[in-house]
Amino acid sequence: MTAPAARRGRPRSEDADExxxxxAHELLLQRGYDRFAMDEAAVRAGVAKxxxxxxxxxxxxxxxxxxxxxxxxVPVADTGDVRRDLVVYLTAVAGGLNRMRxxxxxxxxxxxxxxxxxxxxxxxxxxxxxxxxxxxxxxRNTLPLALLDRARERGELRADSSSAVLFDQLAGALYYRLLxxxxxxxxxxxxxxxxxxxxxAGTATPNPERT
Amino acid sequence: MTAPAARRGRPRSEDADExxxxxAHELLLQRGYDRFAMDEAAVRAGVAKxxxxxxxxxxxxxxxxxxxxxxxxVPVADTGDVRRDLVVYLTAVAGGLNRMRxxxxxxxxxxxxxxxxxxxxxxxxxxxxxxxxxxxxxxRNTLPLALLDRARERGELRADSSSAVLFDQLAGALYYRLLxxxxxxxxxxxxxxxxxxxxxAGTATPNPERT
Numbered sequence: 119m120t121a122p123a124a125r126r127g128r129p130r131s132e133d134a135d136e137x138x139x140x141x142a143h144e145l146l147l148q149r150g151y152d153r154f155a156m157d158e159a160a161v162r163a164g165v166a167k168x169x170x171x172x173x174x175x176x177x178x179x180x181x182x183x184x185x186x187x188x189x190x191x192v193p194v195a196d197t198g199d200v201r202r203d204l205v206v207y208l209t210a211v212a213g214g215l216n217r218m219r220x221x222x223x224x225x226x227x228x229x230x231x232x233x234x235x236x237x238x239x240x241x242x243x244x245x246x247x248x249x250x251x252x253x254x255x256x257x258r259n260t261l262p263l264a265l266l267d268r269a270r271e272r273g274e275l276r277a278d279s280s281s282a283v284l285f286d287q288l289a290g291a292l293y294y295r296l297l298x299x300x301x302x303x304x305x306x307x308x309x310x311x312x313x314x315x316x317x318x319a320g321t322a323t324p325n326p327e328r329t
Numbered sequence: 330m331t332a333p334a335a336r337r338g339r340p341r342s343e344d345a346d347e348x349x350x351x352x353a354h355e356l357l358l359q360r361g362y363d364r365f366a367m368d369e370a371a372v373r374a375g376v377a378k379x380x381x382x383x384x385x386x387x388x389x390x391x392x393x394x395x396x397x398x399x400x401x402x403v404p405v406a407d408t409g410d411v412r413r414d415l416v417v418y419l420t421a422v423a424g425g426l427n428r429m430r431x432x433x434x435x436x437x438x439x440x441x442x443x444x445x446x447x448x449x450x451x452x453x454x455x456x457x458x459x460x461x462x463x464x465x466x467x468x469r470n471t472l473p474l475a476l477l478d479r480a481r482e483r484g485e486l487r488a489d490s491s492s493a494v495l496f497d498q499l500a501g502a503l504y505y506r507l508l509x510x511x512x513x514x515x516x517x518x519x520x521x522x523x524x525x526x527x528x529x530a531g532t533a534t535p536n537p538e539r540t
Binding site for chain 1: 446486500501531
């Protein structure tokens with residue numbers, strides 16, 4: 119990640135990581151979570167099993183890293199129009215979640231959450247996986263949270279609003295539909311969600327201290 | 330559920346269901362999801378294993394029914410003040426989720442989601458469990474959704490707001506924290522969430538067609 123290393127090209131271990139994650143992604147799309155096998159991922163990536171297991175001791179650890187990589191490929195653009203930026207970003211997030219929902223499944227299967235649900239359960243079951251998942255989201259969410267902070271500085275968001283709560287309202291709605299109710303999270307839903315989150319649902323100021 | 334049956338007392342099968350769910354609840358609190366055993370639940374409830382398995386073929390099916398029972402014990406009061414009603418209801422929901430988070434765990438364990446996460450994964454893995462979970466939430470959520478519809482009729486909610494989207498923002502934020510980020514969902518958070526959902530985070534009307 120330092121400038122000299124970048125000039126010399128990436129270290130071999132980083133290349134191996136990249137190859138493993140690429141192979142894991144292809145394998146996940148074909149097999150789904152249940153039938154995803156670590157040994158097959160190593161063969162497909164062309165690395166020794168020991169290399170794979172030293173880096174990621176279980177399937178869950180590897181898949182957390184893969185989800186991190188997929189999330190990092192979703193851009194967070196700041197055009198100065200918070201509504202538009204949120205719709206674009208959340209539509210991309212929802213698209214990624216929908217692909218995860220379909221991973222390893224055939225048409226006609228139930229509209230469930232697949233990989234994300236398995237990771238959520240692994241995070242609850244194994245403290246180190248839980249820590250990795252929480253660190254992943256904490257790191258990743260700094261980008262949309264900074265977007266919201268800048269929108270507030272520009273005066274697009276109420277001075278007394280909380281970026282963290284706002285992001286929970288948005289991301290939470292998508293994950294709740296994905297993981298719990300199974301309702302669709304397409305572009306029309308995302309636009310309606312962003313509009314309602316920004317405009318508010320209430321007619322009265324609910325707390326006299328709020329301006 | 331009919332009046333004559335109620336006068337004669339509940340049928341035996343309903344008593345058995347009730348005893349099984351009570352025993353399952355106690356067992357879950359002691360053992361957690363991983364070490365919850367169907368056979369032990371049958372012994373503790375004083376029913377034959379065949380009775381238990383005929384009613385609920387797997388641990389996941391039994392635990393969906395148990396979560397339904399626990400949810401049904403959370404009252405949805407309508408006092409005519411939607412902010413207050415939402416804070417009371419969601420604080421109770423969050424309390425239930427926090428107890429689930431701790432189920433079967435000892436102090437010092439990671440702050441993960443436990444039973445709810447396992448059910449979410451089971452719902453994604455097994456189509457019939459998924460169907461049961463989605464039916465459970467669809468049935469249960471009719472109560473808070475009706476509360477929101479009545480508040481709109483009273484003029485407490487914007488005419489152009491959607492109860493479904495509003496509920497996703499509220500419940501979604503709680504489940505997102507529980508299942509993904511591991512952030513706390515205490516009473517102070519619930520109150521802040523409800524205020525921001527009602528007041529909105531934006532300063533401008535994001536869509537000219539909205540009033």
